[in-house]
Amino acid sequence: MSSIAIAVRLKAPDPAAATALSTMKRISPEETPDLLQRYDYWEFTGIECTENTVREIVEHFDDIVNPNKQSWSFTPSGGLPADDGDHTSAGVLVTDREDSISENWTAILKRRGFPVEKVMHSVLWIFGFSREISCTRLRSIVAGQAVTSRRDAGLLANPVSQTVRLILEEQAGDLLNR
Amino acid sequence: MSTPLVAVIQFPGSNCEYETKAVIDASGMQGRIFRWNQWRELNDASPDAFILPGGFSFQDRVRAGAVGAKERIMDFVVERAGDGLPVLGICNGAQILVESGLVPGWTSGSVQAGLASNHIEGRSGYLSRWTFLKVSDHAQLVSPWLSYLSGKVVPVPIAHAEGRFVFFPGDAGRIADCSALVYCDENGEESPDYPINPNGSTENLAGIMNPAGNVLAMMPHPERAFWLWQVPIRTPGEWGDRRISANHSTAISISRGPGELFFRGLAESLAVTASEET
Numbered sequence: 458m459s460s461i462a463i464a465v466r467l468k469a470p471d472p473a474a475a476t477a478l479s480t481m482k483r484i485s486p487e488e489t490p491d492l493l494q495r496y497d498y499w500e501f502t503g504i505e506c507t508e509n510t511v512r513e514i515v516e517h518f519d520d521i522v523n524p525n526k527q528s529w530s531f532t533p534s535g536g537l538p539a540d541d542g543d544h545t546s547a548g549v550l551v552t553d554r555e556d557s558i559s560e561n562w563t564a565i566l567k568r569r570g571f572p573v574e575k576v577m578h579s580v581l582w583i584f585g586f587s588r589e590i591s592c593t594r595l596r597s598i599v600a601g602q603a604v605t606s607r608r609d610a611g612l613l614a615n616p617v618s619q620t621v622r623l624i625l626e627e628q629a630g631d632l633l634n635r
Numbered sequence: 636m637s638t639p640l641v642a643v644i645q646f647p648g649s650n651c652e653y654e655t656k657a658v659i660d661a662s663g664m665q666g667r668i669f670r671w672n673q674w675r676e677l678n679d680a681s682p683d684a685f686i687l688p689g690g691f692s693f694q695d696r697v698r699a700g701a702v703g704a705k706e707r708i709m710d711f712v713v714e715r716a717g718d719g720l721p722v723l724g725i726c727n728g729a730q731i732l733v734e735s736g737l738v739p740g741w742t743s744g745s746v747q748a749g750l751a752s753n754h755i756e757g758r759s760g761y762l763s764r765w766t767f768l769k770v771s772d773h774a775q776l777v778s779p780w781l782s783y784l785s786g787k788v789v790p791v792p793i794a795h796a797e798g799r800f801v802f803f804p805g806d807a808g809r810i811a812d813c814s815a816l817v818y819c820d821e822n823g824e825e826s827p828d829y830p831i832n833p834n835g836s837t838e839n840l841a842g843i844m845n846p847a848g849n850v851l852a853m854m855p856h857p858e859r860a861f862w863l864w865q866v867p868i869r870t871p872g873e874w875g876d877r878r879i880s881a882n883h884s885t886a887i888s889i890s891r892g893p894g895e896l897f898f899r900g901l902a903e904s905l906a907v908t909a910s911e912e913t
Contacts, residue, residue, distance in 0.1 A: 473696040480697070484705050554801075555835075557752055557759030607744050608704055608713070608735045615698060615734065618749030618801050 458504055458574065461511045464496040464581055465522050465529040471495045477582070477612060481602055484609055488598045492544060492585030497521075497578065498532070505572035514571060521562075544585035547595055548624035549603045551614040552579040581624075582613055592625070599623055638665045639905035642682035644712065644728075646671045646692035646703045651725065651858060655688045658861040662898035664905065674708040683905050684721040684779075685712050687728025689794075689856055699750065699797045700730025709735055717743075721779045721901055722850040726795055729842070729852035738852045739802075739813035740845035747806065748813075748843065750854070751799045755835030756828070761796040765867060766833055766855060768841050769823050774815040777848030779904035780897050781815060788823045789893035790870050791855035793833060793841075798854040800840040815851055816842035821872035860894030863887055 474495040481489045499521060501511050508531060515522045515529060522529045553559075562576040584599050603621045605611040614621045641659045645652045645668050652668050659666030664684075669677045692703035703709070709731070716722045716737055724732035729750065732738050736746045753759055768791050770784040802810055817839045818832045819825045825839050826832060832839045834854075842853030859865060864887050866878045874893050881887040 472694070476693055476696040476702055480702050480705055483707075553752060555751065555754045557754050561759065605701065605734065605746050607746060608709070609744075612697060612701060612705070615701070615746060615749040617747065617803055618751035619698075 458502055459506055460500050460502045461506055461508055462498060462500040462532050463511060463515065463522075463529050464498050464532045465527050466494065466496045468526055468528055474582075480612055484612070485601070488601055490584035490598070490602075491587045492583075494583040494585070496581040496583070498550060498581040500577040500579070501566075501573050502575040502577070503571075503573040506574075510572055514566065514573075518565075544587055545590055545595060546586070547584045547599045549582045549584070549599060549613055550579050550622040550624060551582065551603075552577065552620045552622075554618055554620060580613075596623065596625060599625075638663070639683040639902070640665050640667060640680060641684045641686060641901070642677055642680065643668045643686050643688055644671065644677075644708060645669065645688070646690070646706065646731075648692045648694050649688050649690035649727065651689035651856065655686055655725070655858045658858045658894070658898055659686070661861070662895065662902045664898075664902050669708070671703070671706050671708050674711055677708060677711055682715075682720075684901060685715065685723070687712075687722070687724040687731050688858075689726035689728060692727050692731060695727075695797075698734070700727060700732075700734040703727075703731040704734035713737060713744075716845070716850050719847060719849050721904065723780055723897075723901075724850075724852040725856055725858065726793075726798075726854055729854055730797065732850060732852040737850045738843050738845050739806075739809075740847075740850065741806070741809065741813075747803065749801045750797050751801045752797050753795070753799055753834035755799075755832065758829045758833070761794075762798075762833055763792070763794040764830065764833060765790050765792045765870065766841070767791075767819050767821050767823075767831075767872070768816045768855060769819050770816055771811075771814040773812075774844055774848065778815060778844055778851055779849065779901050780851050782900040782904065783896040784900070787893075787896070788819060788821060788872060789860070789896065790821075790866060790872070790874050791857055791860045791894055793855045795834070795854055798836065799834045800836045800838075800843060802837060810838055810840075812846065813843040814838060814840060815844040816840070816853055816855075821870075821875075857894035857897040860892045861898070862895075863890035863892045865894075866892050
C-alpha cells in the first residue's frame with residue numbers, strides 16, 4: 458500500500474494563517490514564529506496509487522485544487538527541520554479524529570474508479586523562524602502553539618477532537634520556499 | 636429595581652447579535668451589544684449576564700470559536716463567569732465557550748471538550764433544521780437559563796457544521812454531570828440516530844454547562860424560536876398544535892414560542908438576584 462501526499466495552498470496570502478499568526482502574537486509574543494503558512498494536506502493511499510493517479514485526481518476535481526486560486530505540490534514525509542537560507546522551519550499536521558471530508562472523498566474516488574483505498578485530509582501549518590533557534594526551542598514553540606490546552610495556551614488544534622503530528626524535517630523548509 | 640443588563644458580545648463575523656438583543660429586550664431585560672474590542676466599555680457597564688451569539692466569529696479561521704476564545708474581551712467574561720454570572724453561548728458562541736474552557740469546566744481553564752464537525756450515518760456537513768430538545772434533570776435545577784424547561788420538549792432550530800460535542804475517552808464517566816440539553820423526538824424519546832440526533836453528538840448532547848450551572852453552551856438557536864410564528868406549522872407535538880391554533884389569529888404576531896422559555900428563566904433569575912441584593 459503506498460501513500461501519496463500533496464500540499465495545497467492559496468496563491469494569495471492566506472487570511473487564516475494571518476489571523477492565526479496575529480493571535481499567537483497576542484497570546485504568547487515570545488513563542489511566535491516569524492512566518493506561518495497554511496496548507497490543505499491530502500494523503501491518498503492505495504495499492505496502485507501513484508503520483509500519476511494523484512495528478513489525474515487533482516486535474517479532475519477542482520474542489521481539491523482550484524487552479525485559479527491554489528497551487529499544489531507533492532510532499533514527502535520524514536526528515537528534520539531545515540534551514541532554507543532565510544528560515545528554519547517546522548510543520549504541524551492537524552487532522553480531525555472523525556472526518557466526513559476524508560470519508561466522502563474516499564467514497565467519491567472509489568465510485569469514480571480511482572485506485573485509492575483511503576483519502577485523508579488534514580491542515581498543515583508551517584512555522585518559519587528567521588532567527589537563530591535551537592531544535593529544542595523550536596520543538597517547544599511549535600508544540601506549544603499546536604495544541605490548545607487552555608484558553609491562553611495553544612491554538613492550532615483542539616486535542617479532544619483533533620490529532621496533531623509535528624513535522625520537524627527538511628520538507629517543511631522546502632514547502633516554505635514554494 | 637433597575638432593568639437587568641445583558642451584554643451581547645459581537646465578534647467579527649457574528650451574525651445573530653441583533654435578534655438576540657431583540658429577544659432580551661422583549662423578555663423585560665435590557666440587551667446591549669458590545670463589540671469584541673469594547674472590553675473597557677463592557678467592564679464599565681458591569682452587565683448582569685452575557686450572551687455570545689451565533690455566527691462565524693473570525694470567519695471560523697483556524698477552527699470554529701478558537702480565535703474568539705482568545706480575545707481580550709473574553710478575559711472579562713471568564714472572570715465574571717467565575718463570579719457566578721450567567722453566560723450563554725449559542726452555536727458559534729457555544730464553540731467559543733468550549734474553546735475557552737468555560738464548559739465543561741471540570742478543571743478550571745482547561746479545554747476538555749470539542750465541537751467537532753457533524754458526523755453521523757446518513758448525514759454530514761452543514762445542517763440547518765428544526766430539532767427537539769429536553770432539559771437534563773440536574774440542569775433544570777441549577778441553570779438560570781433552563782428553569783422554565785422542566786419536563787418540556789421544545790422545538791428549536793439548529794444551523795451548524797461543527798456541533799458534535801466530543802470528550803476525551805477518560806471523561807466518559809462524568810459527561811452526565813455537564814449534560815444540560817439533549818436532542819430527542821417530539822415525545823421526548825432520545826435516539827443516537829439521525830435525524831433525532833442531527834450531528835452524532837456524544838450522548839445526544841445539544842448543550843453542556845459548567846459544574847455551577849451558570850455557563851451554558853448550546854448549539855440550537857433559542858432566539859430563532861422566540862416567537863410562535865417562527866415555529867414551522869407542521870411541527871409535531873404541542874408547539875405545532877399551538878402554532879396551527881394561532882395561525883389565523885392576530886395574536887400570533889405577539890405569541891411567544893418555545894425559545895422564549897430560555898430568556899424567561901434568565902429574567903426571573905436576575906430579578907430574584909436583584910431582590911435578594913436589595
